[in-house]
Amino acid sequence: MPKIVDHEKQKQRVAEAAWRVIREEGMEQATVRKIAEEAGMSVGSLRYYFSSQSELFAFSMNLVSERVKERIRSISFSGPSRESMKLLLKELLPMDEEKRFEGEVWFAFTAKALSDKSLLSLSQQVYRELRSVMALIINSLVDQGLALPDLNAELETERLYALIDGLAIHGTLEPGQVTPDLMENIVTAHLKSICKAERTSENG
Amino acid sequence: MPKIVDHEKQKQRVAEAAWRVIREEGMEQATVRKIAEEAGMSVGSLRYYFSSQSELFAFSMNLVSERVKERIRSISFSGPSRESMKLLLKELLPMDEEKRFEGEVWFAFTAKALSDKSLLSLSQQVYRELRSVMALIINSLVDQGLALPDLNAELETERLYALIDGLAIHGTLEPGQVTPDLMENIVTAHLKSICKAERTSENG
Incomplete structure (x- = not known):
């Protein structure tokens, strides 16, 4: 019987090597x-999975964003509180070595997308997805009556x-300066600044 | 008499071609x-100015940051008011086509610096310079008594x-979404959020 090779798994192996x-x-x-050498396969085998470098790069770039989305989906929210929103935002920041690695790779792909049309639409799609996560957070805070009453939701989404994104880049490029603790404190301060004072005794 | 060639001008011509x-x-x-072709010179002539691609890239990257610093230095401040701080911050954002071009080039160099040691120290130096501009703004607002009394200056500098930087990237990558007007409104709103209410009749 022929050996059954998990096509998707092999593609991911190549993407991770990339x-x-x-x-x-x-x-x-x-x-x-x-990339074939790093993945421990022949160029011929790699070509079986990806017919061009563009195709391989698009798959690799997409896989980074899929991993991030997977993590976001796996968060169990205790409710649309400020604390839950913070958990969600922290998944987008380089809070550990693995996420910092993703950040570096994502940054490299985004820069390449500026001049590579095959990656540009993917980069723009992820931009829209992440923007809608931010809109969801701001709109939830508004809907739940947690946000300041005069909040401009559209402006606050972009802000x-x-x-x-700025924190993600600084935490990736300058991890000694922009530490996980500092990133968390900034996110906490920012959410606090756009919300009413909390009614609990622990005003974070 | 031999033709006098402005060495620095020729280097800038090559950098702009790059x-x-x-x-x-x-x-x-x-x-x-x-790059030589784009600059309209022979590879040999280019090698006269830059002995390696690394040297050329470092000069080109540095020239972007020099141009930005030059613009910042040329601003005549009317005083350390919120309005002056806004003028300064706007110089770092892709508010017009020329600055958007700079943004794209800077982004490409920063991504390259992640894996190119010869550009890394330059990228880190510019990071420190820009960070000190932010510290200057926050500290000026504090010193002038314009900032909110309980402001954490270090955290607000990083924020x-x-x-x-996030706005600069979004304005570069998504100019249709993050327009100059929106960037300006966000900067205004952010400065307002960390300052006391202004005493003038125009609380912008």
């Missing part, structure tokens, strides 16, 4: 040959998204 | 040969920097 090559040697060194 | 190639074709296509 991440490592991109992170360690840079995008311009991430050739199909080097929150810019803040989180 | 920016155009990086922006239009991507970092991995920005070979010395292509402002993350917000501005």
Whole structure:
């Protein structure tokens, strides 16, 4: 009987090898040959899964965003409180080594998307998805009566998204300066600044 | 008499050609040969100014930050008011086509610096310089008694920097969504949120 190979798993193995090559040697060194070598397979085998470098890059970039979305979906919310919103936002920040690795790879792909049309639409799609997460957070706070009464929801959505993306980049590029603790404190302070004072005794 | 060539001007001409190639074709296509062609000079002439691609990239990256710093220095401040701080912050945002071009090039260089040690220290130096601009703004607001009394200056410096960098990236990548008007409104709202109410009749 022929050996059954999990097609999707093999593609993910190649994508993860691409991440490592991109992170360690840079995008311009991430050739199909080097990625095949890193994945421990022949160029011919890799070509079976991806017919072009563009296809491989699009899959690899998409896989980063899928992993992040998977983590967001797996959070069990205790309710649309400020604390739950903080949990959600922290999933988008480089709070540990694994997420920092994702951040570096994502940053490299986004920069490449500026000049690579095949990645641009994917990058824009993820931008829209993340923006809608921010809109969900702001609108939930408004709907639950937690937000300040005069909040401009559209402006606050963009402000929150810019803040989180900026923090993600600084936490990735300057981890010694922008530590996980500092990122968490900034997110807490920002949510506090757009919300009414909490009624509990622990005004975070 | 031999023709006098302005060495610095020629280097800038090469750097600007590099920016155009990086922006239009991507970092991995920005070979010395292509940059020389774009600059309208021979590879040999280019090598006279830059002995390696790394040296050329470092100069090009540095020139972007020098241009931004030059603009900041040229602003004539009417005083350390909220309005002056806004003027300064707007110089760091892609408020027009020229600054958006700079943003794209800067983004590409920063991504490359993640895996290119020769650019990393330059990228970190600019990070520190921009961070100190943010610290200057926050500390000025505190010193002038304009800031809210319980402001955590260190946290607010990082929050402002993350917000501005995030806005710069979104304004560069998603200009249709994050327009100059929206960026300006967000900066205004952010400064307002960390300051006491203004005493003038125009509480912007």
